[in-house]
Amino acid sequence: MIWQLFVSVVILYGLVLRWQARHRIKFAKLYKNDIKAAPILGHSVHFIKCKNNTDRWKVLEKFGREAVKQGGTTIGWNLHRLYFIVADPVVAECVMKHCLDKDDSMKLTLALIGNGSSVADVPIWRPRRKILVSTFSQKNLLAFTDIFAKNSDIMVQQLQKVAGTGSISISEYIMAYAMDSVRETSLGLNANSQLNPNQDLIKAFAGSCTLIADRIMKPWLHFEPLYKLTAHHAKYMEYVDTVLGYIMEMIQAKRKELAEKKFIKKNDEDKERIKSFLELMIESSGGDKGYTDKELLEEIMVIFTAGTDTSTLASSFASMLLARHPDVQEKVYQECKDVFGDSNLPVTAEELSRLKYMGAVIKETLRLYPPGPILLRKVDNDVVLPSGDTLPKGTGIFVSIFAANRNPRYWGDDADQFRPERFIDTQLKHPAAFLSFSYGPRNCLGYRYAMLSMKSVLSNIVRRFRILPVSQLELGKPLDINYDIMLRSADDYKVVLESRM
Numbered sequence: 408m409i410w411q412l413f414v415s416v417v418i419l420y421g422l423v424l425r426w427q428a429r430h431r432i433k434f435a436k437l438y439k440n441d442i443k444a445a446p447i448l449g450h451s452v453h454f455i456k457c458k459n460n461t462d463r464w465k466v467l468e469k470f471g472r473e474a475v476k477q478g479g480t481t482i483g484w485n486l487h488r489l490y491f492i493v494a495d496p497v498v499a500e501c502v503m504k505h506c507l508d509k510d511d512s513m514k515l516t517l518a519l520i521g522n523g524s525s526v527a528d529v530p531i532w533r534p535r536r537k538i539l540v541s542t543f544s545q546k547n548l549l550a551f552t553d554i555f556a557k558n559s560d561i562m563v564q565q566l567q568k569v570a571g572t573g574s575i576s577i578s579e580y581i582m583a584y585a586m587d588s589v590r591e592t593s594l595g596l597n598a599n600s601q602l603n604p605n606q607d608l609i610k611a612f613a614g615s616c617t618l619i620a621d622r623i624m625k626p627w628l629h630f631e632p633l634y635k636l637t638a639h640h641a642k643y644m645e646y647v648d649t650v651l652g653y654i655m656e657m658i659q660a661k662r663k664e665l666a667e668k669k670f671i672k673k674n675d676e677d678k679e680r681i682k683s684f685l686e687l688m689i690e691s692s693g694g695d696k697g698y699t700d701k702e703l704l705e706e707i708m709v710i711f712t713a714g715t716d717t718s719t720l721a722s723s724f725a726s727m728l729l730a731r732h733p734d735v736q737e738k739v740y741q742e743c744k745d746v747f748g749d750s751n752l753p754v755t756a757e758e759l760s761r762l763k764y765m766g767a768v769i770k771e772t773l774r775l776y777p778p779g780p781i782l783l784r785k786v787d788n789d790v791v792l793p794s795g796d797t798l799p800k801g802t803g804i805f806v807s808i809f810a811a812n813r814n815p816r817y818w819g820d821d822a823d824q825f826r827p828e829r830f831i832d833t834q835l836k837h838p839a840a841f842l843s844f845s846y847g848p849r850n851c852l853g854y855r856y857a858m859l860s861m862k863s864v865l866s867n868i869v870r871r872f873r874i875l876p877v878s879q880l881e882l883g884k885p886l887d888i889n890y891d892i893m894l895r896s897a898d899d900y901k902v903v904l905e906s907r908m
């Protein structure tokens with residue numbers, strides 16, 4: 408009797424879910440996907456078979472490529488949840504304009520970022536985005552170039568110590584540079600972790616990001632009440648408390664400093680001082696009447712999380728690609744010689760703006776290896792697609808930046824080849840054809856910051872070192888990649904540096 412009751416409840420629940428999903432089921436029938444789906448599990452069956460993140464990435468890549476094969480879009484079922492998979496710029500432009508809410512999986516970062524603008528729901532995000540935009544002004548960014556120049560000089564001094572000693576993992580050095588630059592531009596603190604690497608904040612920040620990525624890839628850790636019982640959660644909270652405690656102290660100190668300065672007349676030195684994101688956010692949000700300490704903490708965490716790993720990965724991938732394409736590296740080197748001559752002075756914003764070919768190398772790197780290869784959003788209201796079909800509320804959006812950036816319809820038959828000239832010779836076929844920094848009202852705010860920072864790093868490396876592959880067999884070959892919510896090198900970013908001096 409109990410058994411029959413249980414079966415009846417399960418069947419009834421299934422019917423309710425199906426009735427709720429009726430518009431999505433109708434929509435799904437309009438799209439073809441040649442990748443087989445299993446009953447109940449849907450396409451998520453392909454993830455169950457994966458042994459590690461490399462296997463998971465292969466499945467995700469396959470879905471993106473399937474969308475391209477089917478004309479730019481396809482669908483995928485994750486249990487009863489429907490995802491609309493997009494690898495076409497025209498459709499991407501539409502969904503990224505109209506679907507601004509992030510997928511629920513982003514909520515797994517809650518303890519670290521809270522309601523920070525990169526993950527917040529639209530009503531919280533919209534006013535915060537306005538404040539953030541004003542802090543990324545051209546004037547502020549150009550002032551940050553001095554910080555990038557100083558820190559990238561320290562980075563090459565560290566690299567000089569290991570040049571000529573065999574293969575090194577270049578991302579370790581670039582990550583230390585990025586942490587110092589982000590910390591200095593966001594908090595105004597010159598912490599110099601490149602010279603003192605064993606700092607609690609650095610370890611705790613890196614540890615918390617690793618644990619978030621690990622959790623996102625393990626669906627059994629997604630259910631919050633159960634997750635809270637695990638050792639994983641305990642370790643994560645230990646890291647989070649260290650990071651947030653440190654930044655909160657900095658916020659309170661800055662508030663105190665600003666309150667004391669209010670009554671002192673500004674002198675010339677004060678006017679020329681570089682203002683950090685923290686100070687700019689306090690001012691732009693309305694000073695004492697603006698952001699609370701908690702809101703400031705959340706927005707600083709956005710800059711930390713959005714700004715460190717992304718540009719570290721891009722500069723590290725670019726270094727590996729330069730090692731595998733010596734002809735491209737030679738052109739970058741010649742351009743650096745034209746712009747900097749024999750100067751060993753810190754780079755300036757004006758000089759960085761003249762590095763056009765290097766700009767193309769960075770974009771081509773980001774096109775082929777976008778640090779965030781997948782973008783997940785959700786549909787809160789029905790959206791009419793360019794095809795005239797209605798994308799129903801409740802559907803998930805999976806934009807495969809990786810596949811769209813390699814879509815041959817927009818990039819030609821050599822779309823998988825590393826060819827920086829394509830960013831110099833030709834115009835984009837569609838404004839959303841290059842999606843690495845996303846597109847639309849919720850795109851990346853750090854684009855210009857990242858370009859200045861990456862040019863500073865790469866110009867300093869290329870001027871001082873010849874970057875070589877670990878083996879001659881790697882020459883001209885694409886990179887082997889891995890995934891843990893970010894695209895990573897499967898070869899630990901290994902290169903060999905040879906001093907040019």
Ligand code: HEM
Nearest residue numbers: 524525713714717718721779844845849850851852853857
């Ligand atoms: C190569 C480097 C970078 C890449 C490839 C990149 C890419 C992205 C992507 C794909 C998004 C998601 C946008 C969306 O959901 O549509 C994003 C958001 C964001 N990025 Fe970046 N990013 C980079 C560097 C940076 C840096 C250095 C900063 C800050 C210093 C930054 C700040 C932000 C912020 C604030 C957002 C949230 C925007 C919003 O939700 O309104 N990014 N970025």
